[in-house]
Amino acid sequence: PGTQLPFDSTKKTIVVLGSGWGATSLLKGIDTTEYNVVVISPKNYFLFTPLLPSVAVGTLSPRSILQPTRYVTRHKTREVAVIEADAHAVDPVKKTVTFSDDSEIRGLSSSTTISYDYLVYAVGAEVQTFGIPGVQEHACFMKELEHAEKFQRRFMDCVETAGFPGQSPEEVERLLHMVVVGGGPTGIELSGELHDWLKDDLAHWYPELSDRIRISLVEALPSVLPMFSKQLIDYTVSTFKESKIDVLTQTMVKEVKPNSVILQMPDKSLKEVPCGLVVWAGGNKGRKITVDLKAKVPGQTNPRGITVDDHLRMVGTDGIFAIGDCTSTSYAPTAQVASQQGAYLARVFAQIAKKTSLEARISELETKTPAAANEEERKANAKELDAAKKSAELVAIRPFHYSHQGSLAYIGSEKAIADLPFMNGNIASGGVATFLFWRSAYLSNLFSLRNRTLVANDWWLTQLFGRDVSRN
Ligand code: FAD
Ligand code: NAD
Structure with a gap:
């Protein structure tokens, strides 16, 4: 008869919304002895986002960077309910969550409301498009697994279409021009991975076309990667120059059309640039459920996200903790922050139980x-x-303290950049050694031995056989 909720009416119920970095880190650490724990997420898995661009170009297979949420919860002392559903509304006064099964297959029961004593709100964010015309309709994104898969299909479609008999040189040039929007880490890593795919594999399989593939990275600000040191920004830009990736800074995308982008150039003139594919990596914005929740709580007016206190409690509510990309704090919206916040909350719940x-x-x-x-x-x-x-x-519940472990990004050509805090200073490093460090750091950050094995195996197989160029 489906999942029975709650399991033990003498225990407090924690409802966790999301199965991303924040939620998974909480679930790993939480002791469920004293709580009923219910996880609600439209994805029944955790996605290791740092390696998503590697999936987009086929270096890794999609399943290697997924971990089913039940793999995390099955070892808990008491059973954890994992429900695949979208939460649509939180009532912070009645302390309830309403959710529904929005997947393709639905049963007779597909929408319900449950009560919580504590809510861990970890729904992340969605892609910020600033309402720019055509982005939703014509661009690809790079945030979810399906985005990486769609990107791979569309990219290969552009290449195959360019090879169609009788295609004019102008049309070939258009189809093989890839525009990446956003010079944050997502846009940079994707451009680097795309370059590798081009150089390592497409050059062999499409020798007549590969020389004509162009990658342009468009960034509205004067510089890419503002979170990295100047030295590493310069290193990235010079590596991209060698890789023939055009970096257009102080250039803003104003519209995305089916076959082109409209750019506002540094001198404010508008230019229409033909292209086959646009990937939008323009940053984050709050999900609808987050905007709605904030509107119900007086004082939650920060447009960047939910305001929390130093114990990660949503200000103005009782029993709601908010973590990760849905919040507005002094920390960057990163996996590192979300996972430390999840681990912190696991300790908070242990202290509350005690x-x-x-x-x-x-x-x-x-x-x-x-x-x-x-x-x-x-x-x-x-x-x-x-x-x-x-x-x-x-029994003291200490405030959350973030410990920054450094910033790492892959920039293609087997090179990575790293800003690492070290002995009260910073080490900025770039190059092949940093690339090996990047790989080992990400491998050790993967949550399970199973995923580590799958990823290491994929790297080895790609080295041996190259990336797959079939379009599925
Ligand atoms: P998420 O991990 O996004 O999880 C949100 C969860 O909520 C998901 O499971 C989602 O399915 C679920 N959800 C969504 N809507 C609902 C709903 N209505 N109801 C219930 N659940 C819902 N950060 C780094 O520190 N290092 C990196 O190298 C790095 N690389 C990245 C690469 C890419 C391509 C991207 C896109 C991001 C990267 N990040 C990186 C950022 C990092 O992924 C995010 O900061 C992190 O995912 C935030 O964790 P979170 O738990 O807040 O949200
Ligand atoms: P971001 O917010 O860091 O960068 C988005 C960029 O897009 C900005 O620089 C912005 O100026 C630009 N932009 C927005 N609209 C534009 C337009 N119309 N035309 C041109 N440029 C435009 O977004 P992100 O790269 O997706 O990163 C999101 C978060 O995830 C960040 O906190 C980042 O640190 C984190 N992240 C970290 C890593 C890593 O550490 N390796 C990798 C990916 C993401």
């Missing part, structure tokens, strides 16, 4: 002590009560 059980024991002893049968029992109760009170006082 305090709750001590408080229950204290109230039990307080009623028991005066009615004790004899002096000996009364003394023993009083002693235990004293110790329990002292322990309860010691």
Whole structure:
């Protein structure tokens, strides 16, 4: 009869929205002994986003960077309910979440509302398009697994279409011009991976076309990768120059058409540039459910996301914790931040459980002590009560503290850049050694041995046989 909720009415219920970096890190660390835990997410898996651009060009196969959420929850002390559904509304006053199964196959029951004692709000963000005409209709994105798969199909379609008999030189040039919008890490990594695919594989399989493939990276700001040091920005730009990737800074995409993009050039003139494919990596914005939730809570006016206090509690609500890309904090919206916040919340719930059980024991002893049968029992109760009170006082829930482990990005041609905090200073490094460090860092960050094995195997297979150029 489907999942029964909650499992134990004597325990508090934690509802977790999302199965991304923040939620998965929480689920890994949480002790479920004292809680009913329910996870609601439209994806029944965790996606390792840092390696998504590698999937887009076929270096890795999609399943290698997915981990089913049930693989994480199955080892927990008490059963965790994992529900594949989209949450549509949170009522912060009644403390309920309404969700529905929006997938292709739906049963007779496909929408319901449940109550929570604690809500971990970790729904991430969606792609920011700034309402620019044509982006939603004509561009590809690079945020979800299906985006990487769609990109791969469309890219190969452009290449095959360019090879169709009788295609004019202008049309070939258009079809083989790839425009990446956004000089943040997503746009940079995708351009680098695309270059590798071109150089390592397409040059062999499409020798007549590969020389004509062009990659342009368009960035509205004066520089790409503003979060990296100047030295590493310069290194990236010079590597891209060698790789024949055109970097157009201070250039803004104003419209995306089916066969072209309209660019506002640095001198403010508009230019229509023909292209076969546009990939939009223009940043993040809040999801609709987040915008709606904020509108229900007085004071939640920050347009960048949910405002939380230093314990990650959503300001103005009772029982809601918000983590990751859906929040607006002083930290960048990164996996590193979201996963540290998830791990922190797991510790917070352990402390809350400890305090709750001590408080229950204290109230039990307080009623028991005066009615004790004899002096000996009364003394023993009083002693235990004293110790329990002292322990309860010691249960402190410390504020969240973020520890930055550094920034890493792959820039193609087996080169990566790294800004690493070290001995109160910073190490900026780029090159092949950094690339090997990048690979080992990402491999060790993958959540399971299974995924590490799959990714390492894919790297080895790509080295041996090259990337697949079939279009599925
Ligand atoms: P997410 O990981 O996006 O998870 C959100 C979850 O919520 C998903 O499971 C989603 O399915 C679910 N969800 C969505 N809507 C609903 C709903 N209505 N109801 C319930 N659940 C919902 N960061 C780094 O630190 N290092 C990197 O190298 C790096 N590389 C990246 C590469 C790419 C291509 C991208 C796109 C991002 C990268 N990031 C990187 C950023 C990082 O992925 C995000 O900061 C991180 O995913 C944020 O975690 P999160 O848990 O907040 O959101
Ligand atoms: P971003 O916000 O970092 O960059 C988006 C870029 O697009 C901005 O520089 C913006 O100026 C540009 N842009 C927006 N609209 C434009 C337009 N119309 N024309 C031209 N340029 C336009 O977005 P992202 O790269 O997707 O990254 C999102 C978050 O994920 C960031 O916090 C980032 O640090 C993180 N991330 C980290 C890594 C890594 O550490 N390797 C990789 C990917 C993403």
